[in-house]
Amino acid sequence: MKKLTGLILLSGSAPSTANIRYLSGFTAPDPFIFLQTKNKKYLLVSAMEKGRGEKQCTPDTKVLTAGDLGLKGKKDGKRVSQIKALMEKAGIRKLQVDADFPTGLYFELEKAGIPVSVYRKPVCPERKVKNKGEIARIRESQQAAVAAMKAAIGLIASAEIDPETSALLIGGGKLTSETVRQLIHKTLIEYNCAGFETIVAGGDQGTDPHERGSGPLFAGQSIILDIFPRSEKSGYWGDITRTVCRGKAPADLKKLYNAVKAAQSAALQTVQPGICADEVHNAAKAVFAERGFETKVENGAHVGFIHGTGHGVGLDIHEGPRVSVSGEILEPGNVITVEPGLYYPGLGGVRIEDTIVVTETGWRYLAPCEKKFELL
């Protein structure tokens, strides 16, 4: 008799939690266990989450508590006992776990005599191709991002310039990264989205693509605004970056901006179903090479175009397909960012990013947003 196998996922890591949400419709802050067999899905939640689970889950998901499985909820080996009981309920004899499954629990299962192995393939490769409902949900988050971007740029544009220090001033006080970030986050809340680690990085701070930015902002410097909200309701993300300069930009910085704008445009022009995502990345690289913007190590710092051109966006902020050297072929329904950037300490950082959907014939923006560098 063939041993029936089920795939078990544990909430906790971002990819596993997103996969469970994709497969079952359920998410929660506290731990829960998901089991998928050939014909059925099971969700094991705490007693106090059962009602909500039943409301949120897809019809093919059975929501259970430890009590439903006849368990009294003893402390020791609790998760192992729960998984054992869940396997009995589902009539399976063998388990597979995803690559993110915690090693500690894996060996506890093995010790308890459960045949278990690692499922080596992506759990939900279909997540890369979004359906209409998902595209609508990402568009909502992207619209929130655009609204927050407009608010932030409006604030920077309205700042006075201190004639002595070039510091940006609002209401007599210095305009800081923190103030702009607060406005962005408050605007996102109006759209029922949450902002995390939003980047408002001026001058040399912007030359580290992950620096969030802090302190006063100045005229004549590039200010990178990278906003990636998550919908509180749907869990889907949006992602946008603009780079602006209050007042006139130095000629060198303007060249940098124009190169990134041209690179993004060239990269976008390559996007269509059937092409390799690497081509999108290479199109951006080619523009930088042509204009003499080198990527290298200088005084111990990595400068130039030091990241990939983009990534998929969905229930994770970074998911497939990757737009760099992944070799992945673009398909209609892929939602990706296209976000080339250049970073040179002493000069500044520039990044321009849009989130787009690949269509049958090409691509379209999920939410359009002006690209303008100098705020005069």
Next chain:
Amino acid sequence: MKKLTGLILLSGSAPSTANIRYLSGFTAPDPFIFLQTKNKKYLLVSAMEKGRGEKQCTPDTKVLTAGDLGLKGKKDGKRVSQIKALMEKAGIRKLQVDADFPTGLYFELEKAGIPVSVYRKPVCPERKVKNKGEIARIRESQQAAVAAMKAAIGLIASAEIDPETSALLIGGGKLTSETVRQLIHKTLIEYNCAGFETIVAGGDQGTDPHERGSGPLFAGQSIILDIFPRSEKSGYWGDITRTVCRGKAPADLKKLYNAVKAAQSAALQTVQPGICADEVHNAAKAVFAERGFETKVENGAHVGFIHGTGHGVGLDIHEGPRVSVSGEILEPGNVITVEPGLYYPGLGGVRIEDTIVVTETGWRYLAPCEKKFELL
């Protein structure tokens, strides 16, 4: 010759990411690897995060990139090669991983011939006992939570009551959970904190302790407000819950509130160094038993006191010591919540929660906040 062992942690799961932050001072949205040997700590980050890593890390942490280790960053087996190179750099021959380490990578390491095993003990048991700096950081988040609570309660208190439907009205429109939640999140932003999954749950919605709440709020019902902000800067959390009722509460609901208030008070009174956390939980349970509030399954729903009394708060919102049936002994420097609650569909839910620090002689609130049920 003895084989030197190092403990390796991978960012990704909340506990591992928090442990790395605790040990090294570093955190980032993208993946990074942490290795601790007997004498030294190593952090392997992407090239673009090296600068920030060096700024944020404790002096005993060496920040490295793949380039520093002589790796060119090939795609296949990248993390395994990085870990191998890191082991060479650190002069260790054997690895241990924490229980949350991803199973997929564990077996990749094993396949690459690296002696690896699971570290079974808690990685940072010392996290349970907070030092002065940590307590100050949690207090900041708790003060943000209290400010947001006051704003939310002020809004509910100011609502008009529709004489026909008892719906709460603000500016002529219905006051909803969503509106109150937005105000809470905006207030938290003013304090440089972020709110996630904040609960504003009225009436029967509040009888599911994890229901976030949605739709119109009404007079004469209990409204649970559970706010747990995380500082954007420090990463430390705060946690507070109040339950309020706009207008006069039905006598039964008032009894419920008074029982929870008495239970919290009784639980708080037991807190002192050297006692078992179970005693705190039992003190709350005893009050409910005495007043005839049963915990049971009724019409398929779990009702009564259906969760533990509290949990530790720090770089994770839920961490040690647990205040339920953990058997853990309280120590000065523990920061815990005390949050008994009662939940009866048809009547409502009530929870009252404060975050406190255990002192040498007892305990104190991290940020005091009034407890008042009826907003008349």
